[in-house]
Amino acid sequence: xxxxxxxxxxxxxxxxxxxxxxxxxxxxxxxxxxxxHIEAIEPDIHAFIRLxxxxxLKTAEEADRRRExxxxxxxxxxxxxxxxxxxxxxxxxxxxxxxxxxGYIPPYDATVVQRLKAAGAIIIGKNNQDEFAMGSSTEYxxxxxxxxxxxxxxxxxGSSGGSAAAVAAGAGFASLGTDTGGSIRQPAAFCxxxxxxxxxxxxxxxxxxxxxxxxxxxxxxxxxxxxxxxxLQVIGGPDPRxxxxxxxxxxxxxxxxxxxxxxxxxxxxxxxxxPDGLAPDIAERxxxxxxxxxxAGAELVKVSLPSLPHAIAAYYLTxxxxxxxxxxxxxxxxxxxxxxxxxxxxxxLVDMYNQTRSEGFGPEVKRRILLGTxxxxxxxxxxFYVKAQRIRTLIGRDFQRAFEHCDxxxxxxxxxxxxxxxxRTSDPLQMYLADxxxxxxxxxxxxxxxxxxxxxxxxxxxxVQFICNHLQEPMLLRVARACEVQTGGYCPPAxxxxxxxxxx
Amino acid sequence: MPISRKDVEHVAKLARLQLTAAExxxxxxxxxxxxxxxxxxxxxxxxxxxxxxxxESESLPQRDDVPEDSLTQVDALKNAPDDxxxxxxxxxVV
Numbered sequence: 001x002x003x004x005x006x007x008x009x010x011x012x013x014x015x016x017x018x019x020x021x022x023x024x025x026x027x028x029x030x031x032x033x034x035x036x037h038i039e040a041i042e043p044d045i046h047a048f049i050r051l052x053x054x055x056x057l058k059t060a061e062e063a064d065r066r067r068e069x070x071x072x073x074x075x076x077x078x079x080x081x082x083x084x085x086x087x088x089x090x091x092x093x094x095x096x097x098x099x100x101x102x103g104y105i106p107p108y109d110a111t112v113v114q115r116l117k118a119a120g121a122i123i124i125g126k127n128n129q130d131e132f133a134m135g136s137s138t139e140y141x142x143x144x145x146x147x148x149x150x151x152x153x154x155x156x157x158g159s160s161g162g163s164a165a166a167v168a169a170g171a172g173f174a175s176l177g178t179d180t181g182g183s184i185r186q187p188a189a190f191c192x193x194x195x196x197x198x199x200x201x202x203x204x205x206x207x208x209x210x211x212x213x214x215x216x217x218x219x220x221x222x223x224x225x226x227x228x229x230x231x232l233q234v235i236g237g238p239d240p241r242x243x244x245x246x247x248x249x250x251x252x253x254x255x256x257x258x259x260x261x262x263x264x265x266x267x268x269x270x271x272x273x274x275p276d277g278l279a280p281d282i283a284e285r286x287x288x289x290x291x292x293x294x295x296a297g298a299e300l301v302k303v304s305l306p307s308l309p310h311a312i313a314a315y316y317l318t319x320x321x322x323x324x325x326x327x328x329x330x331x332x333x334x335x336x337x338x339x340x341x342x343x344x345x346x347x348x349l350v351d352m353y354n355q356t357r358s359e360g361f362g363p364e365v366k367r368r369i370l371l372g373t374x375x376x377x378x379x380x381x382x383x384f385y386v387k388a389q390r391i392r393t394l395i396g397r398d399f400q401r402a403f404e405h406c407d408x409x410x411x412x413x414x415x416x417x418x419x420x421x422x423x424r425t426s427d428p429l430q431m432y433l434a435d436x437x438x439x440x441x442x443x444x445x446x447x448x449x450x451x452x453x454x455x456x457x458x459x460x461x462x463x464v465q466f467i468c469n470h471l472q473e474p475m476l477l478r479v480a481r482a483c484e485v486q487t488g489g490y491c492p493p494a495x496x497x498x499x500x501x502x503x504x
Numbered sequence: 505m506p507i508s509r510k511d512v513e514h515v516a517k518l519a520r521l522q523l524t525a526a527e528x529x530x531x532x533x534x535x536x537x538x539x540x541x542x543x544x545x546x547x548x549x550x551x552x553x554x555x556x557x558x559x560e561s562e563s564l565p566q567r568d569d570v571p572e573d574s575l576t577q578v579d580a581l582k583n584a585p586d587d588x589x590x591x592x593x594x595x596x597v598v
Contacts, residue, residue, distance in 0.1 A: 105582065310545060316542065335585075336583070338586065354521065366531070370516060370521065428537070429534075432538070
């Protein structure tokens with residue numbers, strides 16, 4: 001590649017796909033350029049836990065050979081993509097950001113990874129994240145924090161902060177994240193990129209390390225809406241290996257994508273603009289975006305989600321209960337780290353469990369395991385877990401009622417702008433409360449997207465969120481695309497461009 | 505406080521986590537704050553509302569019961585902290 005073409009690294013899948021197809025670049029040169037770029041920015045961003053350089057260059061050569069032989073596998077063939085460390089990759093160490101899984105080499109690929117590889121995508125590495133996806137800032141990784149590409153002293157959001165930071169910083173053309181309570185959408189908003197949480201069951205969870213099984217979904221993080229459609233098209237659809245995966249086929253996500261805002265009914269959620277914690281310039285940006293859509297032909301309607309204020313409590317009961325059960329598997333027996341117990345003859349199995357888990361898990365994971373164990377413990381199951389599932393019914397009904405009046409809901413993705421590193425780690429509840437706008441979707445299993453909506457007064461990205469009903473991803477992406485046209489969407493972060501003096 | 509030190513020590517035992525005295529102190533405080541917040545749900549009358557479990561929203565399909573290749577013993581043992589080529593090795597149980 002020439003020096004002038006480093007800008008291709010900040011481009012879209014369609015642009016680079018065209019360049020690969022017409023032979024103006026090769027996948028090998030492109031992949032090399034991505035790794036050179038990563039080398040330049042990683043000391044400041046730290047979006048990756050692990051790089052997959054030699055394997056990626058090898059698969060890039062294979063992609064080039066396929067293209068020469070007119071046997072390309074499609075648009076994603078030869079395109080560098082990264083994967084959150086929560087998602088397992090055959091032969092490539094996967095830790096979910098935890099010390100307890102250090103050294104774990106998965107013996108198989110997650111379904112989504114298998115599908116990306118079958119489409120020819122180049123897996124460049126594993127993205128940093130909060131340990132086991134528990135966090136909203138990527139500060140709870142056992143492998144160090146990730147920085148926001150727009151301001152290195154601030155967090156990229158989380159838990160998929162490494163994925164969002166990598167994509168925003170031009171390190172790969174897409175990433176897969178996981179979203180249990182906003183872990184794709186909130187970092188996408190903080191890093192000025194697009195993040196999609198599909199309908200529960202739209203994308204297979206096989207090979208996604210389980211956090212809260214009734215809430216987890218895998219989805220794409222990309223620089224524009226069209227790229228998200230390309231990636232979701234490949235990774236989604238039925239999978240016999242995940243019985244919670246819906247059996248309906250994934251519809252064509254591109255045919256309605258440019259449908260535009262005319263005739264769309266956008267619901268502004270009354271309760272979403274009420275919380276005290278909502279930053280005024282975020283509220284302003286979101287309302288301005290809605291007004292732009294209205295001016296372009298959409299209809300704005302007012303809707304209500306009366307149970308929204310109960311969502312955080314219901315979420316943290318559900319998610320911690322399920323996590324305490326899912327994380328019981330880390331016992332130092334079958335995989336991952338085992339505490340060094342010496343040769344003491346008195347050591348028994350339970351001692352080993354205790355020590356392994358105490359050394360292997362970080363503070364936030366321990367906090368959630370303890371809360372979840374308490375919530376599920378004798379006498380409390382009905383008072384906590386079942387109660388949370390009743391709230392879930394109410395929230396689901398709220399959404400169904402709202403969707404009688406509109407095609408998509410519009411609200412902020414996060415009530416706050418990207419905050420400074422270390423600012424919120426001392427107060428877990430404050431960190432949880434910032435998830436107010438994202439968690440209701442996971443509880444109701446509906447699909448949602450965060451779209452870049454410009455910058456706030458400090459020059460930090462603001463995300464606007466749209467939510468559509470179950471399996472309405474074509475509508476969701478159409479609305480997101482219409483929004484992106486109005487807001488201008490992604491713009492490369494100036495601090496990162498400052499790091500890249502001259503290209504390869 | 506809605507949760508006592510004793511409660512925290514009890515659930516830590518159930519969860520196979522060993523906490524230092526300082527950790528017990530900290531967790532008691534932090535879990536207390538979260539449980540205080542969660543207590544807001546107590547004022548809601550939810551008795552007539554059914555819990556929303558996924559099984560009710562869509563039947564969970566099962567694949568046909570046809571044997572297929574799965575992990576080999578060698579692959580299954582590859583990540584074990586301790587094994588003898590056939591079994592996972594653990595410290596004494598009794």
